[in-house]
Amino acid sequence: MAHAVRRATNVTIDQALLDEAKGLGLNISRAAEAGIETAVRAEKERLWQVENAEAIQSSNNYVEKYALPLAKYRVF
Structure with missing residues (x-):
């Protein structure tokens, strides 16, 4: 996500997790962004599989x- 435009937002994070992350010197914004990016990618993949389930099943049957x-x- 090089050169991405960033926007400030408010999020609620478990206090113990936040304290631990800060104690480890993690960049909270970047870590949250990476987690959201992973979740978005996983959800897009899941939706693609749902949308294409019939074609996938047809191919598997063939x-x-x-x-x-x-x-x-x-x-090989």
């Missing part, structure tokens, strides 16, 4: 029934 289309050409 492979189960007919095997991989080019399996005979695999060298």
